[in-house]
Amino acid sequence: MLRFSLGVTRLDRIRNKHIRGTAHVACVSNKVREARLRWFGHVQRRHSECIGRRMLEMELPDRRARGRPRRRYMDQLPTITVQSPSSLIAFPFDESFPVTCEAKGNPEPEFRWTKNGQEFDPFLDPRLMKEENSGTFVIPNNGNLTEYQGTYRCYASNKLGTAISKEIEFIVPHVPKFPKETLEPVVVEEGQPFTLKCNPPKGIPPLQIYWMTISLQHIEQDERVSMGLNGDLHFSHAVERDSRRDYCCFAAFPRIRTIVQKTAMSVIVKTTNAILDRRPSLLTPSGVRSETKLVKGEDLKLECVAEGFPTPQVDWVKMGHQLPAKAKLENHGKLLIVPRAEQEDSGKYMCKAKNPLGEAVHYFTVTVEEPPEWESEPQSQLSMIGSDVHIKCSASGSPQPTITWMVNGLPLRVFGDTIVLHNAQAPNSAVYQCEASNIHGTLLSNANIMIMNLPPMILTKEGEDYSAVEGKGVMMHCSVFSSPPSSITWYVQKDSTESVEGPRFTVHDNGTLEIYRVEKDDTGQYTCLAKNTEGTSAIDSMLYVKGKLLKKRSVCSVKTFQFRHSTFSLHLSANRYFVEDGILQIINVSHRDQGVYTCVARTPVDQDVASALLMVLDVPDAPENLVLSDHKSRSVKLKWIPGDDHNSSTTEFVVEYEENQWEPGNWKELLRVPGNHNSAVLKLHGHVDYRFRVSGVNTVGRGPSSEPTERYKTPPAAPDKNPENIKIEAHLPHEMDINWEPLLPIEHNGPGLEYKVSYKRQDMEEDWKEHMVKRHSFVVKNTPTFVPYEIKIQTRNHQGWGPEPKVVTGYSGEDFPSSAPDDVAVEVMNSSVVKVSWTRVHKDKLNGHLGGYRVIPQKQTFKSHGDKHTLTFPGDRNHATVPGLTPFSEYSLIVMTFNGRGNGPGSHPVNFKTPEGVPEKNPVFRVTDVQKHTVSLAWAPPVEPNGILTGYLLEYQLINDTDEVGPSQTVDISNPDTTKWILRNLEPMSRYKFNLRSCTTVGCGPVVSEESESTLMPPFIRKMSSEGHWKISEALNTSKTFHIIDGLEPGTEYTVRLVPNNWVDNSSIFEDVIMTKSTGISTQGWFIGLMCAIALLTLIVLIACFVNRNKGGKYSVKEKEDLHPDVESQGMNDDTFCEYSDNDEKPLKGSQQSLSREIKAGDSGDSLVDYGDEDAQFNEDGSFIGEYAGRKEKREKRASAEIKATIQTPA
Secondary structure, X not given: OHHHHXXXXXXXXXXXXXXXXXXXXXXXXXXXXXXXXXXXXXXXXXXXXXXXXXXXXXXXXXXXXXXXXXXXXXXXXXXXXXXXXXXXXXXXXXXXXXXXXXXXXXXXXXXXXXXOOEEXXXXXXXXXXXXXXXXXXXXXXXXXXXXXXXXXXXXXXXXXXXXXXXXXXXXXXXXXXXXXXXXXXXXXXXXXXXXXXXXXXXXXXXOEEEEEOOOOOEOXXXXXXXXXXXXXXXXXXXXXXXXXXXXXXXXXXXXXXXXXEOOOEEEEEEOOOOOOOEEEEEEEOXXXXXXXXXXXXXXXXXXXXXXXXXXXXXXXXXXXXXXXXXXXXXXXXXXXXXXXXXXXXXXXXXXXXXXXXXXXXXXXEEEEEEEEEEEEOOOOEEEOOOOOEEEEOEEEEEOOOEEEEEEOOEEEOOOOOEEEEOOOOHHHOEEEEEEEEEOOEEEEXXXXXXXXXXXEEEOOOOOEEEEEEOOOOEEEOOOEEEEOOOEEEEEEEOOOEEEOOOOOEEEOOOOOEEEOOOOHHHOEXXXXXXXXXXXXXXXXXXXXXXXXXXXOOOHHXXXXXXXXXXXXXXXXXXXXXXXXXXXXXXXXXXXXXXXXEEEEEEOOOOEEEEEEEEOOOOOXXXXXXXXXXXXXXOEEEEEEEOOOOOOOXXXXXXXXXXXXXXXXXXXXXXXXXXXXXXXXXXXXXXXOEEEEXXXXXXXXXXXXXXXXXXXXXXXXXXXXXXXXXXXXXXXXXXXXXXXXXXXXXXXXXXXXXXXXXXXXXXXOOOOOEXXXXXXXXXXXXXXXXXXXXXXXXXXXXXXXXXXXXXXXXXXXXXXXXXXXXXEEEEEEOOOOOEEEEEEOXXXXXXOOOXXXXXXXXXXXXXXXXXXEOOEEEEOOOOEEEEOOOOOOOEEEEEEEEEEOOOEOOOOOOEEEEOOOOOOOOOOOEEEEEEXXXXXXXXXXXXXXXXXXXXXXXXXXXXXXXXXXXXXXXXXXXXXOOOOEEEEOXXXXXXXXXXXXXXXXXXXXXXXXXXXXXXXXXXOEEEEEOOOOOEEEOOOOOOOOOOOOOOOOOOOOEEEEEEEOOOOOOOOOOEEEEEEOOOOOHHXXXXXXXXXXXXXXXXXXXXXXXXXXXXXXXXXXXXXXXXXXXXXXXXXXXXXXXXXXXXXXXXXXXXXXXXXXXXXXXXXXXOOHHHXXXXXXXXXXXXXXXXXXXXXXXXXXXXXXXXXXXXXXXXX
16 A cells, blocks of 8 residues: 555565655554553563463463474475466466466475576566565566566475476467468369468467458358368369459467458469369378377377369278277368377378279378376485485386486486485485476476484374264374384273273374274273384373264254265355255255265264265256268268266157258258167258257257267259149139149259149140249140149259159139029018028039129119128028018019139029018107106107007106016007107106107017106205305206306305205205305406407507508509509598498408409509600519609699698598
């Protein structure tokens, strides 16, 4: 924080004491020390019995007393604990690069570095960041890193020796770039091979190469075009479509996130009349033999790219052996890959490229080499003085590694793989280094050799207590460090001290005493005695034996328990594991949770366990190692290794395919295989470039799909099938449309698919007529109407014909039926239903497929034909029932047939009349007036009487709120013209229900109902004014449900009562208190009058402006005309100026004539004719320029007098 406040960083190399001095801040450790001393003085001043004083003077076992020197372990040789990897790459997007070296030892080791074999001190470079008491330094990414590139080695030294790290190479990658160059176009004849070189720049692996166009579209690769391992693009033979100007090689370096592009290359293919067949030859590799070396564990990649015409096929063989089972072919068989090569993959391989004209071969000698591996790694040793010390170092590898010895980092010349120190002495103590290296790597091992004599030092704590349960075992520890090694003896003190012996007691090499089947008598104090030539040492331990506390039961019901997993550590603190009342709950179970769970219930001296197996069910894993074999033209065998079924047996495998021509990237199911099979023979289509993948299915579901296989392209072949679902349709009388489902693109089996359409009449002996089409439809013209044809469709491509097609039958186009049904008869069933019968139309007259018959009844009205509706009856029939007719009506009915083309002619009309029926419901029925003993009713006759009305049937009955209903009374109204009726002698204040039906001679129609209540007398409304006086309204109209009270004062409270007409007491039907709304200024009389006056003045002003404008507007000639009025043409006297004429048709003085009328010559007192001899001119706006002359002057004088008079006249 102080550095940040002062603007100082660690790169400035300013010590902390200078920073604190500048800021005048004391050291934190000094302040803490002062505080501790202050507290110590406080405790020392307390009396001797104070708890703080007593705790200060108390000595604990195995703790040093205050003032004694601190005990430390014996001196130790330095040991490297942490170091950077052997290769450290400075990626440009990292902020810094730590070069790590940490070591331990006693005394603390000191560090130094070498760079490229020369001394290198990080503390001399202010740009590097260092850490105290550490060999690590950090290279910041804030400048040129090239100067730090090199090989570093760390040395950790103390007074006993020096340990060294392995070499650390710091690599600063440069940005790879293609050289700027001008590339000449590659000119090649059609059919000849050629290669486009990429030559990618060097960079940090891995390197990925792509060939694309300028628009970043991948160059399509197949058996003819492929990319080699070095990035070159090879063409087995050139075709015309290879001509393009934008072949680009892209090199991608993912680790440094860089992609570079080479200059675009141009290819020009010269076409020839014919491409000559050519035997194969290899474009790469060159020659007949080559050697390949690789390191064990790497992928073996061998490629053979051949040229020739036709395109050669490449086969691979391992001489004297079969190809490894894990081998796979890629790049259309040109690349052989053996993943994770082992020594047994070494040997001779052969690739053979062949076509019908010959073959070409190449032999590979493959050697799998190995980096160094330790056979005997030197071990650290502690030896006594005078003994012989053997240090052995041996390693294997291919080629055989070279062994180099060093001591304390300095070269040591040794012959053989073993160093022997005879009669070793203390000065021989050192760190010995052994380095084994070959061209594939280096191994380094530091062995700490200590030569010393040391009396026994027991590392186990004194006075350790052990508890055991009777019948079980116990182990008591005694760890000893000494030189030479000590002999260890255990004693037990009971009545006397005696050594521990017997079959139940074992002393292990590390000094631990193990007691089997502990007994009660084993309780006591045990002593471990360590002894060598330099001295002895002993510690005491106490063993307590208790009876067995736990019995076998539901183990996890005890309070102290622990759960364990058989394969991993179970952390109950994780979010997925919960334990409650001895129950373990696992949330979101995964495959990793499968295994044996053990519940451990323990007390301080005993424990018991219970186990359970958890099996996790899941969908199967993706199958692996998909291999294609038995390659044939139309089939291939696919093998795979099933994935883990996760405890649910695989029921079936789903094989899917993807092709890159028609629907690239779209995977489709090919077949399903039983779950106990791991191979399948796949039936394929011709001329398709396939990829396959497999997924497993079990009871849980379908698992993920495997990685796809390499591509496999089948050769072209003739079609396997013909079109299906052939449909013959006819939309016009003399045509026949043939349609079918086209073959899927993948079913073409090769290029140039066509369809041969063959047809002939079925009822005549004639030859097949054939047409070749590429679409999936064909129209046959000039066919007879509706005759049967035989049709067949066969496929063909460039490879040949498909199978013999099946013959289907269809008909040519339909035409309208040419005949109508005969003998149409109508049988009246009732007033709204009739039955119609007819004679069927002969099939020769149908001209198509019979659709059925249509019956069209049309109602005849007085003025014109009524509406008609059509009833359709499909199928072959000769009768039908027509419902929904209007009773007591005359109808005209026709029958026609129809087919797919349309309706035929109608039959001769048949007239019939429906009998009389009951009327419809009355559309209007209401109560018009209600009195004390009478109710007035009114209604409207039915819209459709369905006959001749004979009258009405009116029924009514009492329906008060009580459960009792009065008797129904009937009124028979015999006059059909009656539309009103008054019912008398009704009970007052009673509710009645009224039913009305209209009647004909057939009967009465449906009921229409209404309800009403009789009253005592027409009610009145009484209102109390603001002064408290009651005012009574006129008698109310009982047929209305509301009444308007007017004459009320605003903002006043009123009491309103509804009382009967014979009101004699204070009782009322209804009473309520209302408050009228208060009025604002807008309802005051003076305000309304003021607004009306303002509106009137505004209207007068507008009229005046309108009149003034119509007199001439802005034209000066009009103003002068108004100043010189012609008396003879004046329509009114001067005294009537600004007054309207009595004649409404006469316009205002000075107003313009209507455009709809003719303008008369005498209407104007001034004219351009009067000034025809004057030198007059027009302004731009049409006004005159100049003065009037002669008669004009007289008018000016007269106008002056008129203007004065006008001004004096009141408005």
